[in-house]
Amino acid sequence: MKFKVILGIFIILFTISCSDTTSSEDISKMEILDILDEIESAFTFSDIESIMENYHHNFSHLANDSFYNFGSETIVWESRINSYSNIDFLEIDIQINGDTAIASFQFHLDDEIFPEPETYGDISYFYNSINGWVICGNNFSF
Numbered sequence: 001m002k003f004k005v006i007l008g009i010f011i012i013l014f015t016i017s018c019s020d021t022t023s024s025e026d027i028s029k030m031e032i033l034d035i036l037d038e039i040e041s042a043f044t045f046s047d048i049e050s051i052m053e054n055y056h057h058n059f060s061h062l063a064n065d066s067f068y069n070f071g072s073e074t075i076v077w078e079s080r081i082n083s084y085s086n087i088d089f090l091e092i093d094i095q096i097n098g099d100t101a102i103a104s105f106q107f108h109l110d111d112e113i114f115p116e117p118e119t120y121g122d123i124s125y126f127y128n129s130i131n132g133w134v135i136c137g138n139n140f141s142f
Helices: 002-018 023-046 048-052 069-085
Strands: 062-063 066-069 088-098 102-107 113-118 125-128 131-134
Touching: 002 125, 023 048, 023 069, 023 088, 023 102, 023 125, 023 131, 066 069
Parallel strands: none
Antiparallel strands: 062 066, 088 102, 102 113, 102 125, 125 131
8 A cells, every 4th residue: 555655656746747847938939049040050051041031021120220121131141141151149038028039149250249139130039920930120010
């Protein structure tokens, strides 16, 4: 009888410890981190198409008195790939607010460091669309 009680307690504790306690916010943050990892990888191979697959087609961003849409953002990435050989996102902090998110980070291009979203911000604003998280820009219409 004691053995069955101990075994029952063990099974209950084991079941509780194995339950999925990951929140939807944590999952969203992991998905956004995956996007940044995909951009780093695609940048290494000069794969602009793969970078742009992480953008919403209605991407809209205002920075430094300039407007950027999906097409002009493609040109921004072409310029980055032609001007720099290394990319890295460090000190990433992601704030989720429903279907939107803002990622703050240190954007490293070779030896240059840009605090984001303060410098450009074009990679910092996300929207959770039907197909998952995508980069949308700070002027995106929902």
